[in-house]
Amino acid sequence: MAQTLEHLSRKNNTLTSIRGIVHTMKTLSAINAAPYEQAAQSIEAYHQTILQGFAAFIYRTGGASLLTEATQPNKRLLVAFGSDHGLCGNYNELLADTVTEYSKNQPMVKQHILCIGSRMSNALLEQKLTPDVVLMPPASADGIGRLAGDIVMHIERLGRGQPLANLVVTLIYTQRAKHGYQESVTRALLPLDKSLLQPERRWHSRSLPDYSMAADALLSSLVRNHVFASVFRASAEAMVTENATRLALMQQAEQSVDEQLEEVQQEMSNVRQDEITNELMDIVIGHLA
Structure with missing residues (x-):
């Protein structure tokens, strides 16, 4: 007709x-992605300093023995970095599928879920998973530090009074893949990777590392900063990927x-x-x- x-x-x-x-x-997606990209690069440089601190600490003390080993973790926390904005396709649904698949393959211990974004919460509810805590994603790159601090606070509250090895913390987020695609990443955060607790065979400088703090206090500070930097990096990468996905769409x-x-x-x-x-x-x- x-x-x-x-x-x-x-x-x-x-x-x-x-x-x-x-x-x-x-245009907004392209503009918004740049500050998150810069934040991710900055925190990565800071994280490398923290890892050098671990290496120095272990080199001087052999501090792996300071962490109490547990035969079986009794708590598990999943931190899922979703989106609270539209026009980014099935971003949250794909991440919810990853969370569900990961949960099925884990030992039967008490599981807690902390998710970022109300849309992510809805996607998890459709998978019959109920988040314990829902936090809002950062509105700008300046808000990543606030979000990372809130997540670290929840981790400390959940693991208070228990050895680090008794708490499993896993970060699940999206990152950029080749040819403009995205992929879900599952990263173990706690217990600490054993590679962090292996002493250097040979220190890379003529100046040997040393410290004046109490060993327990220094290790606690290193662990907290390692957790903060890892959470910050995951959040920044998730926001970059979200904007990149929206840009492609x-x-x-x-x-x-x-x-x-x-x-x-x-x-x-x-x-x-x-x-x-x-x-x-x-x-x-x-x-x-």
């Missing part, structure tokens, strides 16, 4: 408005709208040409009559 010029004109205006919105969202949407606009404008041109032709024919026929 042929469409009228008026109908095509309204459709053209609607598509033009949609394209403007899509273009704005694409907006690019696809923009291309689709452009194709529809081209079709509508071509049809408008054809309809306008037909109307002009009909009017000319009416004039010619009227003149001949």
Whole structure:
């Protein structure tokens, strides 16, 4: 059925408005990703300093024995970094699938879930998983430190009075993959990786490491900063990936709208040409009559 010029004109205006919105969202996604990327790089440099502190501590003390080993952890905390914003596809649903799959393959111990974002919470509820705590994602790169501090506080509250080895903390988030895709990452945070507690065979500098704090206090500070930096890094990477995902989807949407606009404008041109032709024919026929 042929469409009228008026109908095509309204459709053209609607598509033009949609394209403007899509273009704005694409631009915002590209702009928002940059500060999160910088935050991720900065915390990575800080984390390397913390890891050097671990190496120095172990080199001087052989401090692996300071951590009490447990035969079986009695608590598990999953921290899922989801999104609270739309236009990023099935971002939260894919992450919820990863959380569900991970939970099925773990020993039967008391599990707690801390999730970031109300949409992530809804995705987990659909998987029959109920979060214990729901935190809001950062509105900007400045908010990552606030979020990381809140998560560290919940970890400390959950593990208070127990050896580190009795608490399992796992970070589940998305990171960028090749060709613009995203992938879910499951990273063990606690208990500490044994590689952190292996003494260096040979120190990399002529100046041997030393410290003046009590060993327990220093180790506690190193562990806390390691946890904070790891959580901060996961949050920043999740936000970069979210914006990258939204950017890719907006690019696809923009291309689709452009194709529809081209079709509508071509049809408008054809309809306008037909109307002009009909009017000319009416004039010619009227003149001949």
